[in-house]
Amino acid sequence: MTAEPVTTRLYPAGILNMLCRNEVERLHDASRGDLAELVRRCALAVLNSGNESDDAEALLKLYNEFRIEVQQVNRGLRLELFNAPGSAFVDGKIIEGVRELISSVIRDLVYFDSEISANSHHDLTSSSGITNAVFEMLRNAQALVPQVEPDLVVCWGGHSISRYEYEYTKDCGYELGLRNLNIITGCGPGAMKGPMKGATIGHSKQRTRFRRYIGISEPGIIAAEAPNPIVSNLIIMPDIEKRLEAFVRLGHGVVVFPGGVGTAEEILYLLGILLNPANAGMPLPLVFTGPEGSTTYFEQIDQFIRLTLGEVACSRYQIIVNDPEQVAKIMLQGVGEVRKHRIANNDAFYYNWLLNIEESFQIPFVPSHQNMRSLELSKDLPLHVLASNLRKLFSGIVAGNVKPEGVKAIREAGPFQINGDPEIMDALDTLLTAFVAHNRMKLPGGTAYEPCYCLVK
Numbered sequence: 001m002t003a004e005p006v007t008t009r010l011y012p013a014g015i016l017n018m019l020c021r022n023e024v025e026r027l028h029d030a031s032r033g034d035l036a037e038l039v040r041r042c043a044l045a046v047l048n049s050g051n052e053s054d055d056a057e058a059l060l061k062l063y064n065e066f067r068i069e070v071q072q073v074n075r076g077l078r079l080e081l082f083n084a085p086g087s088a089f090v091d092g093k094i095i096e097g098v099r100e101l102i103s104s105v106i107r108d109l110v111y112f113d114s115e116i117s118a119n120s121h122h123d124l125t126s127s128s129g130i131t132n133a134v135f136e137m138l139r140n141a142q143a144l145v146p147q148v149e150p151d152l153v154v155c156w157g158g159h160s161i162s163r164y165e166y167e168y169t170k171d172c173g174y175e176l177g178l179r180n181l182n183i184i185t186g187c188g189p190g191a192m193k194g195p196m197k198g199a200t201i202g203h204s205k206q207r208t209r210f211r212r213y214i215g216i217s218e219p220g221i222i223a224a225e226a227p228n229p230i231v232s233n234l235i236i237m238p239d240i241e242k243r244l245e246a247f248v249r250l251g252h253g254v255v256v257f258p259g260g261v262g263t264a265e266e267i268l269y270l271l272g273i274l275l276n277p278a279n280a281g282m283p284l285p286l287v288f289t290g291p292e293g294s295t296t297y298f299e300q301i302d303q304f305i306r307l308t309l310g311e312v313a314c315s316r317y318q319i320i321v322n323d324p325e326q327v328a329k330i331m332l333q334g335v336g337e338v339r340k341h342r343i344a345n346n347d348a349f350y351y352n353w354l355l356n357i358e359e360s361f362q363i364p365f366v367p368s369h370q371n372m373r374s375l376e377l378s379k380d381l382p383l384h385v386l387a388s389n390l391r392k393l394f395s396g397i398v399a400g401n402v403k404p405e406g407v408k409a410i411r412e413a414g415p416f417q418i419n420g421d422p423e424i425m426d427a428l429d430t431l432l433t434a435f436v437a438h439n440r441m442k443l444p445g446g447t448a449y450e451p452c453y454c455l456v457k
Contacts (some may be wrong), residue, residue, distance in 0.1 A: 005083040010094055012077055012103040024077055026114050027070045035113050038219055043068045045222040046101040047088040049229055057404050059223055101227055101234045108236040111140050130362045134245050135351055141235045144350045150339045153331050154184045154251035156266045157191025158259030159225045168291040169194030169257050175328035177202020184251050187215025188225030191257040196230040218243045224402035239364045244269045249352045252335045253285040258297045260440035265394035272387030274316045278356035283341050285334020286317040289327050300434050307427040309383050360388045367396030369413050377420025400452025410452045419456040429455050
């Protein structure tokens with residue numbers, strides 16, 4: 001593969017192959033209007049697939065001359081790439097999987113912009129309106145498949161993990177694949193790639209015909225966590241909140257591998273939803289797992305949850321150490337319970353409509369210095385409300401670590417100031433200090449980590 005930038009033309013894949021004239025015009029306008037920079041940044045991230053760096057600013061600077069244009073031609077659409085990363089090409093021809101993923105980027109960004117956010121029938125300020133919008137995004141991406149038994153396992157975990165942790169995620173994916181379970185991840189490297197890679201072998205051994213490797217990302221994080229090459233269906237949700245809702249509405253079980261603040265955000269999001277009294281009887285298997293050398297990570301996470309959300313939160317998950325087969329067995333059994341519950345309550349297999357998700361988990365949280373400083377972190381709050389606020393806290397730290405806008409805000413105004421109940425702040429300090437010490441904030445090999453937060457005690 002050449003490392004030299006490439007300028008070329010190509011035709012999109014998937015549903016972009018067959019469009020009406022109005023759709024072609026909207027897509028053509030997307031590469032020239034207000035949406036153009038967003039399309040450019042997400043397409044560049046896809047073209048950079050396989051790069052292990054999580055420095056989105058460095059990527060954008062390195063390929064500052066990269067452009068993408070959506071052109072109208074007699075065959076419908078054509079994409080023109082200028083100064084694209086050469087690693088996405090073999091002998092001057094774009095890798096087919098990359099071509100498909102670029103098409104997904106354009107499909108999703110333009111669909112949300114033209115059909116949802118600009119449509120007066122969509123109320124993106126109400127809980128039901130947001131849930132319907134997430135459904136439409138997934139349906140348009142052909143991720144919702146009716147008349148198929150529940151089989152989707154969401155795998156969360158860090159993009160910056162050790163080699164032995166990565167190998168363990170592959171082993172778990174292999175065991176899941178042997179049981180004909182399919183995989184959803186955040187689409188990036190590390191713990192998002194490993195389960196998919198392992199599942200491909202398990203699926204091949206079982207001659208599984210219907211294989212799904214779904215990657216769900218959002219514009220703010222995709223440059224730092226470029227899609228891995230195994231993703232067969234990439235979905236770009238408009239923000240982190242809709243991305244998280246897509247995971248839990250689409251999946252039938254969740255496995256969490258070692259990670260950092262992003263993984264902690266995902267855990268708190270899910271626990272906050274499950275702690276809502278309205279979801280008390282909702283089955284959703286949840287397992288935290290890692291190899292023998294990762295026991296400290298989950299001990300720290302478990303201790304933090306116990307100190308902040310209590311024993312009731314801990315009852316919603318199991319911790320399994322160094323046993324991929326047991327993880328897969330529990331997932332298979334749990335998915336069976338989900339199936340029974342959906343049948344008994346007349347809910348769809350392909351989208352969890354009955355899960356109650358409150359607006360505090362859905363309305364996009366902007367991690368500004370003011371918003372981070374104003375987060376209420378008190379043990380007097382209802383548990384699911386405290387979990388929601390803790391989720392926002394970790395979301396802000398993720399932004400300050402890797403998202404271009406967050407990194408810029410920290411550079412200009414200094415670290416986020418965070419304050420709350422002393423017991424919660426002590427628990428946060430212990431957890432975040434451990435993340436830094438174990439290199440779970442940034443990818444190994446980079447410069448020393450400079451915290452984007454300051455805990456005010």
